[in-house]
Amino acid sequence: xxxxxxxxxxxxxxxxxxxxxxxxxxxxxxxxxxxxxxxxxxxxxxxxxxxxxxxxxxxxxxxxxxxxxxxxxxxxxxxxxxxxxxxxxxxxxxxxxxxxxxxxxxxxxxxxxxxxxxxxxxxxxxxxxxxxxxxxxxxxxxxxxxxxxxxxxxxxxxxxxxxxxxxxxxxxxxxxxxxxxxxxxxxxxxxxxxxxxxxxxxxxxxxxxxxxxxxxxxxxxxxxxxxxxxxxxxxxxxxxxxxxxxxxxxxxxxxxxxxxxxxxx
Amino acid sequence: xxxxxxxxxxxxxxxxxxxxxxxxxxxxxxxxxxxxxxxxxxxxxxxxxxxxxxxxxxxxxxxxxxxxxxxxxxxxxxxxxxxxxxxxxxxxxxxxxxxxxxxxxxxxxxxxxxxxxxxxxxxxxxxxxxxxxxxxxxxxxxxxxxxxxxxxxxxxxxxxxxxxxxxxxxxxxxxxxxxxxxxxxxxxxxxxxxxxxxxxxxxxxxxxxxxxxxxxxxxxxxxxxxxxxxxxxxxxxx
Numbered sequence: 051x052x053x054x055x056x057x058x059x060x061x062x063x064x065x066x067x068x069x070x071x072x073x074x075x076x077x078x079x080x081x082x083x084x085x086x087x088x089x090x091x092x093x094x095x096x097x098x099x100x101x102x103x104x105x106x107x108x109x110x111x112x113x114x115x116x117x118x119x120x121x122x123x124x125x126x127x128x129x130x131x132x133x134x135x136x137x138x139x140x141x142x143x144x145x146x147x148x149x150x151x152x153x154x155x156x157x158x159x160x161x162x163x164x165x166x167x168x169x170x171x172x173x174x175x176x177x178x179x180x181x182x183x184x185x186x187x188x189x190x191x192x193x194x195x196x197x198x199x200x201x202x203x204x205x206x207x208x209x210x211x212x213x214x215x216x217x218x219x220x221x222x223x224x225x226x227x228x229x230x231x232x233x234x235x236x237x238x239x240x241x242x243x244x245x246x247x248x249x250x251x252x253x254x255x256x257x258x259x260x261x262x263x264x265x266x267x268x269x270x271x272x273x274x275x276x277x278x279x280x281x282x283x284x285x286x287x288x289x290x291x292x293x294x295x296x297x298x299x300x301x302x303x304x305x306x307x308x309x310x311x312x313x314x315x
Numbered sequence: 316x317x318x319x320x321x322x323x324x325x326x327x328x329x330x331x332x333x334x335x336x337x338x339x340x341x342x343x344x345x346x347x348x349x350x351x352x353x354x355x356x357x358x359x360x361x362x363x364x365x366x367x368x369x370x371x372x373x374x375x376x377x378x379x380x381x382x383x384x385x386x387x388x389x390x391x392x393x394x395x396x397x398x399x400x401x402x403x404x405x406x407x408x409x410x411x412x413x414x415x416x417x418x419x420x421x422x423x424x425x426x427x428x429x430x431x432x433x434x435x436x437x438x439x440x441x442x443x444x445x446x447x448x449x450x451x452x453x454x455x456x457x458x459x460x461x462x463x464x465x466x467x468x469x470x471x472x473x474x475x476x477x478x479x480x481x482x483x484x485x486x487x488x489x490x491x492x493x494x495x496x497x498x499x500x501x502x503x504x505x506x507x508x509x510x511x512x513x514x515x516x517x518x519x520x521x522x523x524x525x526x527x528x529x530x531x532x533x534x535x536x537x538x539x540x541x542x543x544x545x546x547x548x549x550x551x552x553x
Contacts, residue, residue, distance in 0.1 A: 054326015056340055066328045066340060068551060083348050086414030086548035090328065090340045096347040096545075098419075124389050124507065128375025131393075135445065152456045154419065154545075167422075167457040167464045168450035187455035196452055221347070232321050239319030239330060241338070248319040248332045254344040255549060257336060267417060269463030269477040274400065276471035276494020292471040292494055299471055299494040308461070311549065313345075 056090075064229045064241055066090040093229050093242035098154065098253035100315055101219035102147045105212055110172070110182060112208040113138055113201045138199040144186070145193040145215045152188050153217045156315065160212035162263045163282050166270055170280060170288060174206045181290070182206060184213075193217060214263075216315045218253070221245050253315045262312035274303030283310035345417065346548045353409040353485055358542035360424060360466065361535070362474045362491055367397035368530040371499055372520045378512065385509050390518040390526040392503040396472065396534065398493045406487040408544065411480060415546040418485060420459040420478050424451050424540035431532055433469075433500045451538060467536060471498040474536070478544065485544050500534075503527050 051058045058066050059079050067078035068088040078085035082092040089095065116134035124130075147153060158164045159171070167185060174180025180202035186195050193215050199206055223243035232239045239248035246252060256262040264283035272279050276299055279289040285307045292299040317333025330338035338344055371393040378386045411418075430447040449467050451457065457464075463477035471494040479486055504527040508518050517524035 051323060053323060056323070056326045056328060058323055058328055082346075083351060083412040086346060086348065086412055087416075087550055088414075089346055089548070090343055090551065091338060092346070094350075096349045097344055098347070124375065126375070126377045126387060126389075128377060128387075128389055129373045129391055154421065155458055156460060157458075164460045166461045167459055183450070185450060185452055185457070187452050187457050189455070194455075221349070232319065234319075237319055239321055241330070246330070246338055246344075248321075248330055248337045250337070252337060252344050254336075254339070255342040257339070257342045266461035268461070269479065270461035271463045271465055271475055271477070273465070273473040273475045273490060273492045276398070276473065276492050276498070278465055278468055278473045278475075290468070290473075292496075292498075294471075294496050297496060299496060313549075 060230045062229070063093045065092040067092075091241060091246070093223070093245065096221035097242075097246050098218045098315065099221065099246070100216055100251040101149060101153060102145060102217040103215060104145045105214050106144045107210065107212045108142065108195070110197060110209040110211065111140075113199055113206040115203055115205045116201050134203050136201055140197040142195050142197070143192045144195050144213055145217060146191060147193065147217045148191050149217070149219065150190055151220055152190055153219065155188050155193055155215060155217045156263065156265070157186050157193070158214045158263050160214070162214060162261065164263055164265050166280070171211065172206065172209050173288065173290070174201060174204045180204050180206050182209065188217075251315060253313060256312040256314045260314050262314060264310040265313045267309045267311055270308050272303045272305035274301050275299060277301035279303060279305055281305055281308045283308070340551075343549055343551050347419065348412050348415070348546050351412045351546045353544040353546075354541065355408060356541040357539050358422070358424070359537060359539050360476060360487075360489075361537040362466070362489065363403070364533050364535045365396045365491070365493060366399045366401060368532065369395045369397055370503055370528050370530050371395050372526070374519055376516065384512045386512060386514075386516070387507070387509050388516055388518045389505070389507045390520075391505045392526040392528060393499040394501050394503050394530040394532050395497050395499050396493050397497045398495055399491070401491050403489040403491070405481070408478065408485040408487055408542070410484055411546045413483065414548050415480060415483070416550045417547040418462055418478055418480065419545040419547055420462050421456050421543050422451070422459060422540065423454065423456045424538040425453040426451070426536065427539045428535060428537035430534040430536060431501070447536065454540070466538070469498065471496065485546075500532060503530060
């Protein structure tokens with residue numbers, strides 16, 4: 051079928067694609083991997099279908115300033131070096147999925163900003179070195195958050211966050227199913243032998259009015275002059291600083307914005 | 316779960332669950348290409364030693380200590396890393412299908428080579444107090460949202476890696492930075508000395524008995540494990 055420049059073909063495979071302006075009209079159907087931009091759906095491709103999702107409120111604890119540790123103290127106190135070594139690590143399960151394999155996942159904050167694998171979520175007292183990170187990993191049963199806190203010389207206030215987790219199932223065609231099936235009786239609508247089922251949510255670009263995740267399409271970090279800048283959607287960034295006596299060492303790079311997509315999952 | 320709907324009209328293919336959009340040519344789904352997944356196992360992520368290393372010299376002196384009017388002196392040298400901005404050579408990770416505009420990546424890495432523990436060694440033969448930092452959770456699958464990650468960072472230094480598309484190929488980029496004034500990682504040597512009031516000092520930086528200036532620490536860091544990259548497309552059009 052063709053309509054308005056779009057093609058739909060259900061044969062050995064199922065595909066939806068933009069009709070090429072020249073050449074073989076069916077090229078995207080035959081070789082989707084060579085015509086990715088033209089292809090909207092192809093039963094040979096995979097899609098990110100939601101297997102589980104949760105919004106998880108977390109109250110991150112307050113921590114006191116690190117106790118100073120005077121190191122290498124000599125008898126007369128002629129040379130003393132003070133460091134602030136306290137750190138805290140807390141692990142928590144954000145979601146139990148029990149899929150039996152390690153799934154792909156995305157994680158975002160309460161504003162649907164997707165978080166990088168290790169994300170600074172709080173700096174204490176601005177220029178006093180304290181940082182709270184969250185890091186995430188997947189197992190065959192869970193999505194786990196590891197919180198790592200370096201209070202530094204200032205106390206770290208408690209912080210309430212909500213983490214939005216989406217776990218994707220392994221895309222798998224079921225050879226016993228047809229390449230496309232639509233039956234009003236029994237509410238059946240599948241494409242690609244079940245890779246896409248109408249009853250599931252799939253990762254795609256957002257439409258107007260939908261609640262969207264902000265997904266980066268390019269690197270969100272930059273480093274310069276010993277410092278790290280992390281740029282979120284909307285051009286908002288947070289960065290580290292180093293203080294050495296009266297000298298403040300700052301990021302001197304130029305990363306101010308990152309392309310973010312609006313997606314639903 | 317509502318009523319399934321499928322339509323193809325006015326150049327738009329739409330699959331819905333009631334009014335909820337499932338698949339829509341006006342809001343393209345992420346198309347992943349399973350046949351083009353790049354799995355590198357073993358994958359090695361490495362950062363070399365810092366370019367410039369030195370020392371910071373500390374000296375203290377207390378004269379006139381009774382009952383013998385002797386002088387006490389002490390020196391300490393601290394291992395210092397000097398400022399640098401280093402872009403490491405790119406690592407080619409493999410070809411991508413034409414039209415790939417998004418990489419969904421994940422890693423499972425464990426550090427196999429680590430710099431020495433930092434701060435607190437009383438002498439080079441004694442262990443330091445703190446492991447060299449890392450933001451990679453060892454042996455676990457971490458999703459690389461944004462395809463960039465700080466592998467390691469400390470006060471005034473950081474190491475970054477990212478996976479990007481360059482000329483139709485997946486490429487690993489790495490950089491490391493040490494800020495103005497550098498940073499120190501621990502003690503090289505400490506010495507104490509006492510001498511009579513009329514004897515010369517021996518532990519000043521310019522004296523023959525000075526503390527060692529040699530920062531022999533190797534700050535190279537290496538991770539090994541698995542990298543998996545799934546090429547995707549979300550853009551439509553030519």
